Amino acid sequence: MSSEKAVAVLFGKPQTGNLLVPFAMLAINDGAYRTYDIENSRQYGFIYHLSASGFQVMEVDRPYWCEDEKYVERKKGARRIQMPKRFLTRGQDFVNWLHNDGVDSGAEYCEECQDWYPEDDTCYHIWWCGKIGTFSTPSERFKCNCEDCQRARECLRLSRNRLLKRSKGRSYE
Numbered sequence: 001m002s003s004e005k006a007v008a009v010l011f012g013k014p015q016t017g018n019l020l021v022p023f024a025m026l027a028i029n030d031g032a033y034r035t036y037d038i039e040n041s042r043q044y045g046f047i048y049h050l051s052a053s054g055f056q057v058m059e060v061d062r063p064y065w066c067e068d069e070k071y072v073e074r075k076k077g078a079r080r081i082q083m084p085k086r087f088l089t090r091g092q093d094f095v096n097w098l099h100n101d102g103v104d105s106g107a108e109y110c111e112e113c114q115d116w117y118p119e120d121d122t123c124y125h126i127w128w129c130g131k132i133g134t135f136s137t138p139s140e141r142f143k144c145n146c147e148d149c150q151r152a153r154e155c156l157r158l159s160r161n162r163l164l165k166r167s168k169g170r171s172y173e
């Protein structure tokens with residue numbers, strides 16, 4: 001079991017709902033600091049991934065939890081809170097909660113679905129472009145014609161047509 005421990009967690013309000021959810025975590029393991037990004041997905045729950053190593057201070061501009069103020073740099077809007085109880089269900093550290101209940105993966109946001117997806121299980125609006133070597137998302141489409149992009153665009157076109165036909169059919173019911 002990892003001896004990683006949370007030292008600061010940044011919280012915020014999700015687009016829907018009023019409960020605070022975690023957005024980022026600073027953790028320490030054997031004297032090494034790591035920062036994680038945490039995305040709040042409607043379908044997958046919390047998707048987290050390592051975003052940086054070596055930082056010792058987390059900039060906070062929203063509600064935050066920390067065990068010691070030396071780990072945070074407070075910006076306007078920051079207010080220290082108690083760790084919400086639902087993230088400590090096993091009486092353990094927040095790191096354990098994240099590893100147990102979260103999905104360890106990179107995350108991509110889809111503007112059309114308005115949701116986050118793990119990189120290996122995205123919706124059909126998002127695909128991997130092998131030529132550029134990055135994900136093509138609705139908000140960041142590339143004018144690329146590699147095989148990946150051609151195939152994905154065709155798939156997108158077919159499912160749009162299907163949706164269109166279905167909605168037309170419904171109006172005659």
Ligand SMILES: [Zn+2]
Pocket residue numbers: 110111112113114123124125126
């Ligand atoms: Zn989508």
Ligand SMILES: [Zn+2]
Pocket residue numbers: 129130131132144145146147148149
């Ligand atoms: Zn491409």
